[in-house]
Structure formats: structure tokens, C-alpha cells
Amino acid sequence: MSFDGLLSQNGAVSCAFCHTPGLGFADPKHVSIGVGGKRGGRQAPTVYNTAFNPVQFWDGRAGSLEEQVIGPIVNPVEMAETHENVVNKLSHIKDYVDQFQFVFGAGINMHGIAEAIAAYERTIISTNSTFDHYVLGDNTAMNEEAQRSMALFKGKARCILCRNDSNFTDNQFHNLGVPQVGPMKEDLGRYYVTRGPEDKGAFKTPTLRSIVDTAPYMHDGAFNTLEKVVDFWDQGGGKNSNLSPLMKPLGLTAQEKTDLITFLKALKGEDIHFEFPALPELIQRYSPRLAAGNSVD
Numbered sequence: 422m423s424f425d426g427l428l429s430q431n432g433a434v435s436c437a438f439c440h441t442p443g444l445g446f447a448d449p450k451h452v453s454i455g456v457g458g459k460r461g462g463r464q465a466p467t468v469y470n471t472a473f474n475p476v477q478f479w480d481g482r483a484g485s486l487e488e489q490v491i492g493p494i495v496n497p498v499e500m501a502e503t504h505e506n507v508v509n510k511l512s513h514i515k516d517y518v519d520q521f522q523f524v525f526g527a528g529i530n531m532h533g534i535a536e537a538i539a540a541y542e543r544t545i546i547s548t549n550s551t552f553d554h555y556v557l558g559d560n561t562a563m564n565e566e567a568q569r570s571m572a573l574f575k576g577k578a579r580c581i582l583c584r585n586d587s588n589f590t591d592n593q594f595h596n597l598g599v600p601q602v603g604p605m606k607e608d609l610g611r612y613y614v615t616r617g618p619e620d621k622g623a624f625k626t627p628t629l630r631s632i633v634d635t636a637p638y639m640h641d642g643a644f645n646t647l648e649k650v651v652d653f654w655d656q657g658g659g660k661n662s663n664l665s666p667l668m669k670p671l672g673l674t675a676q677e678k679t680d681l682i683t684f685l686k687a688l689k690g691e692d693i694h695f696e697f698p699a700l701p702e703l704i705q706r707y708s709p710r711l712a713a714g715n716s717v718d
């Protein structure tokens with residue numbers, strides 16, 4: 422279902438449209454483009470390891486993957502559909518009806534759709550990286566440069582202050598002073614959820630696992646490369662009246678900056694074998710419209 426455009430109003434925008442396998446289950450665009458070419462205000466984060474996130478979205482407004490799924494379907498700049506229409510459309514596809522009956526013992530409903538997609542997302546795990554092999558005891562897995570970069574990560578570069586669990590995040594929200602680019606003038610992030618002034622402009626710390634695959638970076642895709650991100654950290658972040666007190670200029674040398682990126686590369690998980698799934702009755706769904714000369718989007 423994550424690959425099925427039927428969840429969207431125009432039949433073309435599936436979850437995978439913005440969370441693309443092969444591109445780190447993220448979106449290479451600065452901000453996502455949904456039904457009708459509408460631009461959203463934020464960059465699509467990776468689905469890798471969202472199974473371990475206590476909350477979802479840059480502002481943490483969804484408490485679970487199941488709750489998260491509901492969002493993009495009705496979001497006017499993403500899939501722009503109604504839940505009623507989605508249930509209705511899927512109810513006309515025999516394969517889905519049969520599978521729902523088999524798994525849930527019920528007809529198609531939003532609750533089941535959310536559970537099914539969330540169950541799939543929990544299989545998208547970035548693991549078995551070079552770093553994992555090293556910490557599991559294979560001393561040869563990381564070369565001297567990578568080991569040096571790990572020391573930097575934990576020490577001078579202060580990354581560990583927020584990248585302190587096995588998924589390389591503290592699951593907290595911080596204001597780094599990221600420049601606001603894209604269609605939104607100002608994005609107050611976590612503040613929209615808590616209304617606490619201390620949360621103005623704070624965004625969730627995303628995982629660093631497979632980060633080399635998921636450019637661009639930050640909530641608005643402000644930086645295209647890891648080099649730019651490391652330069653930004655080195656400066657102590659950007660300017661903001663609510664800047665996190667953890668942000669400090671680091672004084673990294675050019676070699677240290679390169680080393681940090683070496684460490685980030687060591688966090689790339691093993692490739693997930695992926696084949697685009699055959700969608701139930703795809704031909705039957707679209708052929709009448711194609712025959713009539715209509716495009717599917």
C-alpha cells in the first residue's frame with residue numbers, strides 16, 4: 422500500500438513518491454511536492470529506523486507510525502485525499518479486500534490501512550553498518566581515520582551531546598538556527614505542538630543512520646551536502662534568538678571536518694534488497710482510463 426497512488430487524490434502520489442527506496446527512503450527535493458505539484462513547507466525525512474522514533478514528524482506531532490500515516494493522506498499539499506475516498510477506492514480492489522479479511526478479519530478501514538503501512542515501515546531498518554561491525558568486535562571494520570573520527574564525534578565536535586543512542590539521536594527538539602529556505606517564511610517547528618516559547622524553531626534530532634543517502638538535510642533541506650552541514654556545526658549553528666545553548670563554535674580544522682564525514686559514512690547500513698511490489702490489479706484499474714486517452718496522473 423505504501424507504493425499505491427490510490428491513497429492520493431490523483432492516483433499518482435504514493436508514500437514512496439516522497440520516501441523513495443534507492444534514495445534512502447527520503448526525498449532528494451528540498452521540500453516535497455504533492456498532488457497537483459503543490460509544494461509543502463518541509464523536507465521529507467527518511468523512513469529508515471522510524472520504527473525507533475518515539476514521536477514522528479519534524480515537530481513530533483504524531484505519537485506513533487500508525488498515527489503518522491493518517492497525516493499525509495489528507496494533507497492538501499501531499500496526497501490531498503479524504504479517508505472516506507481511500508477506503509472506498511481500496512474496497513473496489515479484490516486483492517486488498519481479501520488481504521484485509523485475511524489479516525484483520527474485517528473490510529477495508531483506515532485503522533487497518535495505518536496498521537498495515539506502519540508494519541511495513543518497521544521493516545525498513547538501517548543496520549549492519551561498518552560502525553556496527555566495529556562495535557561488535559571487528560577491529561578491522563573501521564580504519565584508523567574512521568576511528569579517529571569517532572573520537573572527534575564523541576569529543577571536540579560535541580556531536581554526542583544529542584547523538585547519544587543507538588539510532589544516533591536524543592529524540593529531542595533543538596533550535597540550531599537553521600536558515601529558513603523554501604516556501605515557508607518562518608517555521609516554528611515544535612512550538613506548533615507545545616505552544617511553549619522555549620520550543621520556537623526547534624526540530625527533532627533525526628537519525629544519522631544512512632545519512633549519506635538522505636540529502637538534502639535539515640527540516641527545510643537547507644543544506645545539500647554533509648560538508649555544508651559540518652561547516653554549519655563548526656560555526657556553532659545559525660543566528661536565532663532561541664538558539665540552543667548546546668550550540669557552540671567548534672574550531673574544527675579542515676582535516677577534522679573531513680574526518681567527521683568519514684564517521685558519518687561509517688553509519689551507512691547495509692543495502693536493503695528491494696523490488697517494487699506488484700500492485701493489486703494495477704492493469705484493471707488504469708487500463709480503462711488509459712484506453713480513453715487519459716493519463717494516470
Ligand code: HEC
Nearest residue numbers: 435436439453454455463464465466471477478479493499
Ligand atoms: C508529498 C510528499 C509526501 C508523501 C506523499 C508522504 N510523505 Fe511522509 N513525509 C513528507 C514530509 C515533507 C515529511 C515531514 C513533514 C513534517 O515533519 O511536518 C514526512 C514525514 C514522514 C514521516 C516521519 C519521519 C520522521 O522521522 O519523523 C514518516 C514515517 C512518513 N512521512 C511516512 C509516510 C507514509 C507512510 C506515507 C504514505 C501514507 C507518506 N509519508 C507520504 C513527505 C511525504
